[in-house]
Amino acid sequence: MTIPAPVLPWSFNVDPVTSVLSLRDASLHFGERHLWEHLDLELVPGEFLAVLGPNGAGKTSLLRVVLGLTPLTAGEVRIAGEPVRRGHRAVGYVPQQNALSAAAGLRPRDLVRLGIDGHRWGFGGAARTRAKVDELLAAVGATSYADAPLGLLSGGEQQRVRIAQALATDPQLLLCDEPLLSLDIAHQQGVVALLDARRRRHGTAIVMVTHEINPILPYVDRVLFVAPHGVRLGTPSEILTSAVLTELYRTPVEVVRTAHGIAILGLHTLPEH
Numbered sequence: 671m672t673i674p675a676p677v678l679p680w681s682f683n684v685d686p687v688t689s690v691l692s693l694r695d696a697s698l699h700f701g702e703r704h705l706w707e708h709l710d711l712e713l714v715p716g717e718f719l720a721v722l723g724p725n726g727a728g729k730t731s732l733l734r735v736v737l738g739l740t741p742l743t744a745g746e747v748r749i750a751g752e753p754v755r756r757g758h759r760a761v762g763y764v765p766q767q768n769a770l771s772a773a774a775g776l777r778p779r780d781l782v783r784l785g786i787d788g789h790r791w792g793f794g795g796a797a798r799t800r801a802k803v804d805e806l807l808a809a810v811g812a813t814s815y816a817d818a819p820l821g822l823l824s825g826g827e828q829q830r831v832r833i834a835q836a837l838a839t840d841p842q843l844l845l846c847d848e849p850l851l852s853l854d855i856a857h858q859q860g861v862v863a864l865l866d867a868r869r870r871r872h873g874t875a876i877v878m879v880t881h882e883i884n885p886i887l888p889y890v891d892r893v894l895f896v897a898p899h900g901v902r903l904g905t906p907s908e909i910l911t912s913a914v915l916t917e918l919y920r921t922p923v924e925v926v927r928t929a930h931g932i933a934i935l936g937l938h939t940l941p942e943h
């Protein structure tokens with residue numbers, strides 16, 4: 671299968687009006703705890719952004735801000751030029767895997783239909799809804815197990831169904847919280863390739879929180895590294911360096927590049943592989 675060229679020549683100097691996600695001088699504190707401060711980001715349509723950093727740095731909290739669930743302490747966040755709000759149709763969300771356990775008895779097609787119904791489109795009748803569910807399941811390669819109980823599917827199969835559900839509103843922005851967790855390398859690569867194809871074909875911007883750097887490295891455009899001593903945004907080669915990570919952790923960190931990807935050495939608290 672050939673994947674068409676990207677929808678846009680990547681340029682990160684985006685006009686804030688056309689940006690899918692805009693954070694300006696954004697800070698998030700919980701009481702005395704300052705998770706991140708002065709974050710500026712304009713996300714291009716079709717861009718693939720990886721959010722990396724140690725446990726507890728504030729990566730999931732960033733997704734919650736974009737979902738309209740947690741207010742910023744300071745600054746501004748907008749989705750496609752509008753203020754964030756819960757259930758914004760332009761935003762799809764793939765939650766962490768454990769969120770699915772309550773739905774284990776459902777079938778994939780039920781879960782995907784919930785993604786459509788939950789947004790109350792007035793979609794135009796049962797037949798159209800059924801066709802849309804079939805289309806979404808086919809797009810993620812889940813047609814063959816569309817009627818199996820979710821609880822019996824493998825982690826990789828469940829992840830495809832979650833992605834299909836998150837795409838039910840044809841979002842401009844897809845937020846994924848550790849979608850590669852507990853998948854083997856082949857399934858990790860399958861999920862990343864699926865997301866990459868989506869953003870290339872439809873211009874859906876992807877924001878992925880992950881501890882797994884190597885499976886995504888060939889695809890990501892930019893990295894947002896959230897660390898104990900600051901946040902840094904840039905291309906992977908700008909951010910994933912010994913100098914930058916040593917500065918962000920204020921302790922010596924070494925980034926080693928091999929033919930198979932990168933290894934980050936020097937800290938117990940760094941992303942696990």
Ligand SMILES: Nc1ncnc2c1ncn2[C@@H]1O[C@H](COP(=O)(O)OP(=O)(O)OP(=O)(O)O)[C@@H](O)[C@H]1O
Binds near residue numbers: 728730
């Ligand atoms: N509503 C809240 N009130 C107070 N503290 C909170 C709240 N939400 C999150 N926190 C704290 O903020 C910190 C960051 O949490 P978050 O889940 O964003 O981290 P993370 O970078 O996603 O971590 P992990 O990699 O472990 O998933 C944690 O210490 C968490 O306990």
